[in-house]
Amino acid sequence: MSVFETVAVIGGGAWGTALAQASAMAGRATTLVVRTPEQADRINAARTNEAALPGQALLPNVTATSDPSEADVVVLAVPAQATRTLLSGFDPQLLAGRPVVLSAKGLETGTLARQSEILADMAPDAIGFVLSGPSFAADVAAGRPTAVTLAGDDANLTSDLAAALAGPSFRPYAADDRVGVEIAGALKNVYALACGAVDGAQLGASARAALIARGYAEMARMVTAMGGSAHTLTGLAGLGDLTLTCTSVQSRNYQFGMALGAGRRTEDILGSGAKLAEGVATAPVAAALARSLGVDAPLIDAVDAVVAGKADIATVVAGLMSRPLKREA
Ligand SMILES: NC(=O)C1=CN([C@@H]2O[C@H](COP(=O)(O)OP(=O)(O)OC[C@H]3O[C@@H](n4cnc5c(N)ncnc54)[C@H](OP(=O)(O)O)[C@@H]3O)[C@@H](O)[C@H]2O)C=CC1
Numbered sequence: 001m002s003v004f005e006t007v008a009v010i011g012g013g014a015w016g017t018a019l020a021q022a023s024a025m026a027g028r029a030t031t032l033v034v035r036t037p038e039q040a041d042r043i044n045a046a047r048t049n050e051a052a053l054p055g056q057a058l059l060p061n062v063t064a065t066s067d068p069s070e071a072d073v074v075v076l077a078v079p080a081q082a083t084r085t086l087l088s089g090f091d092p093q094l095l096a097g098r099p100v101v102l103s104a105k106g107l108e109t110g111t112l113a114r115q116s117e118i119l120a121d122m123a124p125d126a127i128g129f130v131l132s133g134p135s136f137a138a139d140v141a142a143g144r145p146t147a148v149t150l151a152g153d154d155a156n157l158t159s160d161l162a163a164a165l166a167g168p169s170f171r172p173y174a175a176d177d178r179v180g181v182e183i184a185g186a187l188k189n190v191y192a193l194a195c196g197a198v199d200g201a202q203l204g205a206s207a208r209a210a211l212i213a214r215g216y217a218e219m220a221r222m223v224t225a226m227g228g229s230a231h232t233l234t235g236l237a238g239l240g241d242l243t244l245t246c247t248s249v250q251s252r253n254y255q256f257g258m259a260l261g262a263g264r265r266t267e268d269i270l271g272s273g274a275k276l277a278e279g280v281a282t283a284p285v286a287a288a289l290a291r292s293l294g295v296d297a298p299l300i301d302a303v304d305a306v307v308a309g310k311a312d313i314a315t316v317v318a319g320l321m322s323r324p325l326k327r328e329a
């Protein structure tokens, strides 16, 4: 019997619902912690979270609740900018000594913090893990094959946790580079905005592929400057998620980028009820982080400028194409 029998997934959106379903498929007794008792009642009665993943039936061992109670494993699945607020409402004792899996992909506005750093601030006695990789919520919840990276500091514990969360269609690979995994997960959303914009502006598939390759190189500079390993980027959280998000219209970041590429402004897209696109908040944070680290990050800067409405696509593309020529390495 696993020491990780019960799992609480906090966050009743698409990803929280999908991870609760994955945990249930792995055989864990799983609670999906949502904001209100009414939401929990609705989900339990309908056996689906219609607001988050319409039409997806939930397994019997997923129970929705609005009242977080003790579990062997806690998974946080709220937007990156909400993690600190969420944790500030928690009794730190509930998380002390427990594995807490961070699944949001983004950097915090103001502090430039990774999710692990927020957890260390707010619940220093929790044992932090990060989960990231190419995995659309709808695919995971429906039981379509998915593989992700689960990174933690203790190799044995990480492998045990990966085994506890693994199911027939959900395959976590254990890893130890939390910094690399978190930076990759946050930055791929920024590059997905750029790729969507390239397609929205009809700049061609060649431009998009070049952007993915140069984004990967930029990501490697960021990861190594932060003490992570560039090797992490060859895996699911790096190449895997970058490929998925930068080439799929299913990605919300890519969709947001397409709207930017078509000439719409950020406020206009947000005002018309766009879905969560984490790259919008992360772009300026990543740009500030790159500056503070002395990392050359022209693509992040370009996305930041377009998202902030300081430059249009044609201007940033002209700027990128006229940079001094350099060797590729
Ligand atoms: N969807 C996907 O395919 C994937 C998403 N992710 C990542 O998961 C994270 C969450 O995304 P996703 O679930 O898709 O987003 P959604 O917009 O679908 O859901 C976000 C959920 O978080 C809830 N929430 C927001 N703030 C708080 C808070 N302070 N306390 C409690 N609940 C809160 C929202 O509640 P309310 O609606 O009431 O505000 C909503 O239920 C993001 O970082 C995303 O990058 C990672 C992999 C795949």
Ligand SMILES: O=C(CO)COP(=O)(O)O
Residues within 6 Å of the ligand: 105, 133, 134, 135, 136, 137, 189, 192, 241, 244, 245, 250, 251, 252, 253, 254, 276, 277, 278
């Ligand atoms: O992270 C994701 C897939 O791995 C989801 O991407 P979007 O948030 O852009 O939809």
